[in-house]
Amino acid sequence: MVFHGGAKEGEENLLDFSYSVNPYRPPFLKRLLNTDLTVYPYCESLENKIKEKYGIDNDVLIGAGITELLYMASFAMRGKDAMFMVHTYGEYERMANLFGMKSFRVKDLDPPMESFSIKEGVIFFSNPNNPTGKYYSNIEDLFYKAERNNSIVVLDEAFIDFSERRPKFYPDNVIVLRSFTKSFGLPGIRAGYAFGERRIIDRMREFRMPWSLGGLGCKFIWYALRNDGYLKASLEKIWKERRRIEYLTNLRTHANFFLAYSESGDVWKKLRERGVLVRDCSSFGLQGSIRFAIRKKRENDILLKELSHFNLGLPKGIDYDS
Numbered sequence: 001m002v003f004h005g006g007a008k009e010g011e012e013n014l015l016d017f018s019y020s021v022n023p024y025r026p027p028f029l030k031r032l033l034n035t036d037l038t039v040y041p042y043c044e045s046l047e048n049k050i051k052e053k054y055g056i057d058n059d060v061l062i063g064a065g066i067t068e069l070l071y072m073a074s075f076a077m078r079g080k081d082a083m084f085m086v087h088t089y090g091e092y093e094r095m096a097n098l099f100g101m102k103s104f105r106v107k108d109l110d111p112p113m114e115s116f117s118i119k120e121g122v123i124f125f126s127n128p129n130n131p132t133g134k135y136y137s138n139i140e141d142l143f144y145k146a147e148r149n150n151s152i153v154v155l156d157e158a159f160i161d162f163s164e165r166r167p168k169f170y171p172d173n174v175i176v177l178r179s180f181t182k183s184f185g186l187p188g189i190r191a192g193y194a195f196g197e198r199r200i201i202d203r204m205r206e207f208r209m210p211w212s213l214g215g216l217g218c219k220f221i222w223y224a225l226r227n228d229g230y231l232k233a234s235l236e237k238i239w240k241e242r243r244r245i246e247y248l249t250n251l252r253t254h255a256n257f258f259l260a261y262s263e264s265g266d267v268w269k270k271l272r273e274r275g276v277l278v279r280d281c282s283s284f285g286l287q288g289s290i291r292f293a294i295r296k297k298r299e300n301d302i303l304l305k306e307l308s309h310f311n312l313g314l315p316k317g318i319d320y321d322s
Contacts, residue, residue, distance in 0.1 A: 244300075
C-alpha cells in the first residue's frame with residue numbers, strides 16, 4: 001500500500017502541512033464550481049492549447065493528474081525493466097509491479113546520475129524529487145545516459161513550477177509529466193498533462209479511460225491556461241516564504257516543501273498532538289524524517305514555533321547545491 005499526504009478522516013481540524021500544493025486558491029474557483037456538469041466532457045482541444053501556451057513541439061496528452069498519467073506511461077512500457085530511487089514517490093514501484101516490470105532501485109538518498117544504468121528499460125525520476133525537495137541540475141546527464149542505453153525517462157515534474165529551475169531541453173526519449181493540481185492548489189480536482197514523442201504518447205492514450213478528466217477537470221485546465229498572473233504572484237509569495245524558512249531553520253529545498261530529520265523519530269506524532277499535521281516520511285524509507293509544505297506566512301509562523309521545540313536538521317547525504 002502506498003501512503004499519501006493530506007488530512008485523513010478525523011484530522012480535518014489539524015493545521016495541515018502534510019500535502020504540498022499552492023496555498024493561495026485561484027481567483028477562478030467560484031466560476032469553476034459553476035461548470036455545467038450535465039454534458040459529456042470532450043476536451044481534447046485543450047491539448048493543442050497547452051502546446052501553444054508552453055511552446056511544446058511534441059505531442060501532448062491530458063489526464064486526471066500525474067498519477068493517472070504515470071499509469072498510462074507504465075502501461076505503454078509494460079514488461080520493460082524499471083529503475084527508480086528508493087526514496088521517492090511510492091507509486092513508481094507500485095506501477096512497476098502492476099505492469100510486470102522488473103524493478104531496480106537506486107539506494108542512495110542523493111544518487112549520482114551514473115547510478116541510473118539500465119538498458120532498454122524505463123527510468124522513473126522526480127525532479128524536484130519528492131520527498132527530498134532537491135532539483136537535479138544535471139538532469140540532462142540522465143537524458144544522455146538513458147538515450148545511449150536505449151531507455152526511456154518518465155520525468156515527473158509535479159513540483160517544477162515551485163523550483164525556479166527547468167531543464168534546458170527534453171530529448172525524444174523523455175516523457176514529461178506536469179500537474180495543474182499542485183500548482184493551482186486544488187488537490188480535489190485531478191488535472192495534468194504529459195508530453196513527449198508521438199509514438200509513446202499514442203500508446204499512453206490507448207490506456208486513458210473515456211472522460212477520465214471529467215467536466216470539472218477540463219474547465220480547470222481551461223481557466224489555468226488563462227491565469228498566468230495569479231500563478232506568478234502566488235509563486236513569488238511561496239519563494240519568499242521559502243527563503244525565510246531556510247534562513248530560520250537552516251533547512252534547504254528547491255520545491256514547496258522541506259524534508260527535515262530528527263534523531264527522536266516521533267516529531268510528527270508530537271506535532272499532531274499540538275494540532276499540526278506533517279508528513280511522516282517512514283513510508284519513503286526515511287525513518288525519523290518529516291516533510292512539511294510551505295503555506296501562508298501566518299500558518300508557517302505557527303509551524304516554526306512548534307518546530308523550535310525539536311532539534312531538526314538536514315537529512316545526511318543530500319547536496320542541495322549540486
